[in-house]
Amino acid sequence: MNRPYIIMHMVTSVNSKITGEFLNTDAGKVATDEYYRINREYKADAYACGRITMEESFTKGYRPRLSAYKDLPAIREDFVAKKHGYYAVAIDPHGVLGWKNDIIKDEDPGYDNAHVIEVVTNQVKDEYLAFLRKKNISYIICGEEEIDAKLMAKKLYSLFGIKKLLLEGGGKTNTLFYNADLIDEISLVLCPKVSDGIDLFVNAKFNPKKFALKQIKTYNMQVMHSIHLRKTRIK
Ligand SMILES: NC(=O)c1ccc[n+]([C@@H]2O[C@H](COP(=O)([O-])OP(=O)(O)OC[C@H]3O[C@@H](n4cnc5c(N)ncnc54)[C@H](OP(=O)(O)O)[C@@H]3O)[C@@H](O)[C@H]2O)c1
Numbered sequence: 001m002n003r004p005y006i007i008m009h010m011v012t013s014v015n016s017k018i019t020g021e022f023l024n025t026d027a028g029k030v031a032t033d034e035y036y037r038i039n040r041e042y043k044a045d046a047y048a049c050g051r052i053t054m055e056e057s058f059t060k061g062y063r064p065r066l067s068a069y070k071d072l073p074a075i076r077e078d079f080v081a082k083k084h085g086y087y088a089v090a091i092d093p094h095g096v097l098g099w100k101n102d103i104i105k106d107e108d109p110g111y112d113n114a115h116v117i118e119v120v121t122n123q124v125k126d127e128y129l130a131f132l133r134k135k136n137i138s139y140i141i142c143g144e145e146e147i148d149a150k151l152m153a154k155k156l157y158s159l160f161g162i163k164k165l166l167l168e169g170g171g172k173t174n175t176l177f178y179n180a181d182l183i184d185e186i187s188l189v190l191c192p193k194v195s196d197g198i199d200l201f202v203n204a205k206f207n208p209k210k211f212a213l214k215q216i217k218t219y220n221m222q223v224m225h226s227i228h229l230r231k232t233r234i235k
Pocket residue numbers: 009010011012017018019049050051052053054056091092093094096146147168169170171172173174176198202
């Protein structure tokens with residue numbers, strides 16, 4: 001396989017919401033703790049999130065002042081700033097995320113010390129590419145107007161050696177991978193609450209026969225964790 005093995009790992013409510021008040025309940029906190037623990041247990045080479053999730057979790061809405069980079073050379077080809085062994089893959093089609101550093105700093109060892117790889121389309125501005133180079137942040141250009149997810153997966157494998165990738169939301173990004181047939185395993189931490197919020201998938205084209213249950217566990221009698229494998233991967 002010339003792409004990473006991809007595990008979609010998420011916490012959801014009973015009605016498949018991935019955001020909402022349920023996350024602040026006692027059961028939601030148990031679910032979130034289990035989610036982070038399982039993330040670490042997978043020992044992946046990288047985690048991938050959409051622009052909105054990256055913004056919420058790491059860049060906190062900061063946008064670079066691009067005029068400062070307009071006189072620097074922008075090279076419209078993939079940029080491997082470093083081989084680091086652990087990566088944070090940001091799906092950011094227009095190139096807007098304001099990273100302060102090429103390495104993520106986070107209290108949780110499952111996210112800490114990951115080198116950022118920006119996944120952009122050709123819609124990205126020259127100044128943003130120059131900004132990334134200046135910050136020593138890697139980037140790959142995948143698609144003209146929309147992210148070509150298959151191309152992205154190939155490049156993550158061939159340029160960075162990523163063999164196991166955790167896909168960690170949000171719903172739009174999960175759908176991008178699902179519709180491109182790139183999800184090999186689904187790991188769901190289910191919190192027994194009904195909620196409003198954002199959906200696990202947004203307009204996915206489902207094939208109900210694609211996945212089969214591998215295991216179910218319960219934690220503290222409050223949350224359930226299930227693993228579902230792509231059928232072609234079951235021996
Ligand atoms: N419960 C959990 O386990 C969990 C895990 C992770 C995240 N979350 C939550 O998920 C929420 C965000 O979810 P979300 O679905 O709104 O956003 P998202 O998936 O985090 O990011 C969506 C963005 O990614 C970009 N994108 C790349 N390719 C895309 C495509 N083919 N289709 C659509 N967008 C594409 C777009 O950026 P542009 O708009 O710049 O074009 C889009 O707005 C956050 O609030 C976060 O807390 C929950």
